[in-house]
Amino acid sequence: MEGNTIWIIDDDMVSQFAMVYKIEQSYPNNRVVGFYTVEEALTMIKECAETQNGLPNIILLDLVLPEMNGWHFLSELGKLRGHINSVDIYIVSAFSNKTDRKLAKEHPMVRDYFEKPINKGSVDKIFKRGKKE
Template sequence: MIAKVLIIDDDMVSQFATRYSVEQNEMSTAIYVCDSAEEALIQISNLKKNGEGFPDIILLDLVMPGMGGWEFIEKLQKKFGIPKETKIFVLSAFTNSMDRKKAKDNLSIAGFYDKPLTRNMVDSILTSCVL
């Protein structure tokens, strides 16, 4: 089975590093990259329309222009609901204890990682989500 991984990050360097780390893992993946939360909602809508279903893993930057990560999660929940099989991992370049607590308390979030992600972090994420 191929895991669908959606990377949502406005920073091109972070996008590249995250994508590269996912590609280096031995798990078969289909990777989708979005520059914004708005674009990600459209991507998810298109996946659903095309019968491809919901992403298995969402790697979500919190701080982005326009819609941030927390607002994305709210809109995603309202528009589609979040299947329990989908694992959302929050990524942040800023260490903020409030965000960590909010992530820990949110049942939709499977983990919180500091950016940049390393290959070992991505391996840990993918391993925890073995389908």
């Protein structure tokens, strides 16, 4: 899967760097954009949804963020769902617990849940799953 736009929403610069590195190592022909807050990402995705231009193919979402967390992001995104049906969302969190895993597994917009630090196997799984079948 080449030529995708991947958004990383994570307030930790080191985690973002590690995810970008893992993606670019195995899938170099993709565009990776980082956001440090949910508000930043929501503003951008609303603009993209209005114009139907620049929408990400994949979002890697941390759950623990300042102000608004990952669950708030998903809630707000649900309001735009008709405009962004093709976006695959993956939770990537360092603070995994049974409740979050269960919620992620049951959430209709979340494709999967991965623990930080993300590894090559997780990245491969994301890109294989995202292939058009």
